[in-house]
Amino acid sequence: MKRGKGMKFVGDSRVTADKKKFIPKDYSEFPGRTEAFWPNYLLKEWLVGAVFIIGFLCLTIAHPAPLEKMADPTDTSYLPLPDWYFLFLYQLLKYKFASAQFFVLGAIVIPGLAFGGLLLAPFLDRGKERRPHKRPIATGLMILSFIAVFWLTYEASAHVDWEEKAENNKPELPDDQPTVEIDESDPGYALYEENSCINCHGGDLTGGGAAPGLIGMEHGVDEIKDIAVNGVGQMPADQFQGTEEELQQLADFIVSVNEQAAEEE
Amino acid sequence: MLQKIYDWIDDRVDITPLWRDIADHEVPEHVNPAHHFSAFVYCFGGLTFFVTVIQILSGMFLTMYYVPDIENAWRSVYYLQTEVAHGQIVRGMHHWGASVVIVMLFLHTLRVFFQGAYKKPRELNWMVGVLLFFVMLALGLTGYLLPWDNKAYFATVVTLEIAEGVPVIGEMTKTLLNGDPSIVGAQTLARFFAIHVFFLPAALFVLMGIHFIMIRKQGISGPL
Numbered sequence: 001m002k003r004g005k006g007m008k009f010v011g012d013s014r015v016t017a018d019k020k021k022f023i024p025k026d027y028s029e030f031p032g033r034t035e036a037f038w039p040n041y042l043l044k045e046w047l048v049g050a051v052f053i054i055g056f057l058c059l060t061i062a063h064p065a066p067l068e069k070m071a072d073p074t075d076t077s078y079l080p081l082p083d084w085y086f087l088f089l090y091q092l093l094k095y096k097f098a099s100a101q102f103f104v105l106g107a108i109v110i111p112g113l114a115f116g117g118l119l120l121a122p123f124l125d126r127g128k129e130r131r132p133h134k135r136p137i138a139t140g141l142m143i144l145s146f147i148a149v150f151w152l153t154y155e156a157s158a159h160v161d162w163e164e165k166a167e168n169n170k171p172e173l174p175d176d177q178p179t180v181e182i183d184e185s186d187p188g189y190a191l192y193e194e195n196s197c198i199n200c201h202g203g204d205l206t207g208g209g210a211a212p213g214l215i216g217m218e219h220g221v222d223e224i225k226d227i228a229v230n231g232v233g234q235m236p237a238d239q240f241q242g243t244e245e246e247l248q249q250l251a252d253f254i255v256s257v258n259e260q261a262a263e264e265e
Numbered sequence: 266m267l268q269k270i271y272d273w274i275d276d277r278v279d280i281t282p283l284w285r286d287i288a289d290h291e292v293p294e295h296v297n298p299a300h301h302f303s304a305f306v307y308c309f310g311g312l313t314f315f316v317t318v319i320q321i322l323s324g325m326f327l328t329m330y331y332v333p334d335i336e337n338a339w340r341s342v343y344y345l346q347t348e349v350a351h352g353q354i355v356r357g358m359h360h361w362g363a364s365v366v367i368v369m370l371f372l373h374t375l376r377v378f379f380q381g382a383y384k385k386p387r388e389l390n391w392m393v394g395v396l397l398f399f400v401m402l403a404l405g406l407t408g409y410l411l412p413w414d415n416k417a418y419f420a421t422v423v424t425l426e427i428a429e430g431v432p433v434i435g436e437m438t439k440t441l442l443n444g445d446p447s448i449v450g451a452q453t454l455a456r457f458f459a460i461h462v463f464f465l466p467a468a469l470f471v472l473m474g475i476h477f478i479m480i481r482k483q484g485i486s487g488p489l
Contacts, residue, residue, distance in 0.1 A: 030293040031294070031295075031488070032293070032294030033294045034291035034292060034293050036290075036291060037288055037289070037292050038289060041292040041297070042288070044298075044299060045311060048308060052315065053319075056316075056358070056361070057354070057358075059357075059361055060354055060358050060360075060361050061357070063357070064353050065346070065357045065360035065361070066360075067414055068414035068416045068417075069415050070339040070415075071413045071415055071417060071418035072415060072418075073418065075415060078415050078419050079419075080419030080422065080423050081416070081420065082406075082423065083364075083420070084364065085364070085367045085402065085405060086402075090423070103430050104430075104431075104432060107427055107430055107431065108432075118395055119392055119395045119396075121383055121391065123388065125381075125384075128384070130380060130381030131381070132379045135381065138381075139379065142375075142379070169415055171414070173340075173343060
């Protein structure tokens with residue numbers, strides 16, 4: 001016996017007693033011109049790889065990876081779809097003969113037969129012949145499966161309005177601040193606008209680059225009045241130019257927005 | 266200098282046979298597109314490997330920013346997409362690479378199938394290849410959830426429902442993947458992350474190693 005259990009070794013398992021090794025068929029036995037893998041052929045492979053990666057990078061730059069809205073389990077209108085290479089399975093499970101009481105058929109038996117057949121192909125197609133037209137059953141089944149997968153994928157994707165789906169699911173950074181509907185008819189809001197508070201703290205009181213938001217503060221009416229006149233931190237003094245009565249109105253307005261926000265939370 | 270370093274190592278661990286196994290062999294004419302353009306079909310396997318390497322590298326860089334947690338997963342991806350230099354390109358490579366690798370695998374499988382290259386003595390390598398295909402599909406499936414956007418969440422809910430429908434082992438499989446019999450949430454994301462980043466790549470590397478060793482051992486199948 002040359003290999004396996006009956007194999008004898010000298011010293012350790014790296015050196016066999018009889019020096020016969022498993023030697024694959026020499027490529028010089030193939031007809032035609034062979035070429036050294038290193039470095040000649042590898043250089044050509046390298047060039048093909050370089051062209052390929054340029055194309056690939058163009059694709060990634062032209063089409064940035066999509067990102068939809070942050071997952072929202074309460075979004076009942078969302079149409080769930082798997083990645084394209086699972087669409088054929090998804091579509092199969094939509095048909096009557098493969099869903100509900102036939103679910104096992106659609107989810108396990110049909111894919112199981114297909115993938116099991118693929119896995120065991122060498123044992124199902126045992127003939128010596130290698131040319132596709134000399135083994136019509138194997139070739140025919142593969143072509144049929146290919147058409148079926150292609151068709152199912154097409155059927156699954158053709159009825160989806162991909163553009164609309166992407167449009168409705170644009171990524172938005174979730175808003176952490178409570179949003180409050182601001183009563184713009186409030187006299188306080190007019191003062192807020194007039195005294196240029198709005199320029200830094202924003203029309204919806206959520207702040208901006210230079211100033212913090214005014215919602216969720218812990219200041220009371222008197223403190224707000226003081227800040228509006230004397231400033232605080234980076235905010236300069238004398239921002240407020242109105243009367244004492246107007247100052248009261250402004251502070252009341254800001255506090256009322258805060259109360260409203262606290263209620264909604 | 267390089268030769269001296271090589272000789273020094275070779276004196277001690279005898280790396281020449283290893284080198285010969287990896288690189289010192291001839292490429293037969295029938296697989297060489299320089300001689301027959303139609304031999305480009307033999308490139309698909311190599312391109313699959315190439316894209317797999319892209320996936321591994323880009324994935325490694327993605328984990329530098331990604332946070333596998335339901336509060337922060339989406340935000341970390343959004344941050345990567347909008348703020349990090351070249352983040353969009355790295356994520357784009359990983360996203361599109363996932364599709365391209367499936368296409369290449371599919372073409373490679375079709376080439377081997379239609380040429381009957383899986384016949385004796387290459388039956389085992391064909392089966393390892395089909396297992397690699399399954400691992401790659403599973404990588405796609407688990408990677409899909411990780412950005413934690415609507416698409417990810419709802420596709421995973423559907424996947425888990427299908428897993429649940431399998432008789433006898435369905436419930437257990439779902440709980441194993443999901444981390445909970447019913448809630449798709451923090452546990453699910455953590456598990457899919459672990460499967461995508463540790464379990465499946467480990468299986469992928471082992472199978473790829475076997476695949477390549479067998480190719481070198483058996484050589485490329487002859488011309489039709």
